[in-house]
Amino acid sequence: MKIFITGSNGLLGQKLLNKLQYSRLFHLIASSKGKSRVKNKCNYKYYELDITDKLAVSKLIRDVSPDVVINTAAMTNVDLCEELREKCYDLNVKAVEYLADECFKINAHLIHISTDFIFDGKSGPYKEDDQPNPLSYYGLSKLKSEKIITSHKVKYTILRTIVLFGVAENITKNNIVLWAKSALKNKEKINIIDDQFRAPTLAEDLADACILAAMKKIEGVYHVSGKDIMSIYEMVTRIAMHFNYSCDNLNRIKTNTLNQKAIRPKKTGFILEKAKHDLGYNPHSFEEALDIIDKQLIN
């Protein structure tokens, strides 16, 4: 099976490279904007591809002719999306249409990643068919991308996920576990909100869900997150306990004391039964995931 990945410099993109490049089941082709920032790239070919460039997307997908395209590229900084709406729209919405069009033309299966931020957080945890109501432009852009795909004739899987974390090389965006671990280790005074609830997701678990979706060519929308729902404050205290750091410098705060550009949903989390049943999705617990991170950081 020939798999083409967009955004391979990112967190999910790198996890997919790690999992797929040594498997004899897959022929892997990776792409991201600019040069590859991943050092270990032996078993796949890398192309520079800006997915907002319609002609470049069309040419490369035709040349490569993949069976499956996994779109991990996105503008993921929620506050920046609020500020740079046009740029966010180009990448999170328009580019997805280019990918869907090209996949349809060559009968490839498109796997696309969406988010819990399509929901308003008033009644989480959510099922796949719950009513979306995004509070931020990022959430809206992702909902629009979903609508483009679901109303297209392309074969697709949409995997919605929540707060990704993991260890990767040269990533442009930090993630909660690495950020909190470093702040706790350095005994920095940090303010942590205790009134937003999420199910943090190990990037490897989401990568596994992408691979399962590719192998099964399963179609539809799936919720794939970690299985433990907790407040951000609890997340950080569990990280502290796991790595044996003191919580003395943690300061509990409320969301309304922050001056964030984008409004976040209060409580998300997903009901995972559909992904468990149809895909065989089986995520790690938060503590198991922290063990994995620990080992990766030591290595």
Ligand SMILES: NC(=O)c1ccc[n+]([C@@H]2O[C@H](COP(=O)([O-])OP(=O)(O)OC[C@H]3O[C@@H](n4cnc5c(N)ncnc54)[C@H](OP(=O)(O)O)[C@@H]3O)[C@@H](O)[C@H]2O)c1
């Ligand atoms: N991170 C989360 O907490 C979270 C939560 C819910 C859903 N998701 C979704 O999960 C997916 C993967 O997230 P992630 O955390 O792995 O994202 P990420 O680390 O930000 O990776 C995205 C990658 O896309 C690349 N990219 C940016 N603009 C591009 C363009 N025009 N053309 C091609 N590539 C481009 C980025 O390049 P640079 O590295 O050079 O910027 C980056 O490497 C995204 O769809 C995201 O919306 C993420």
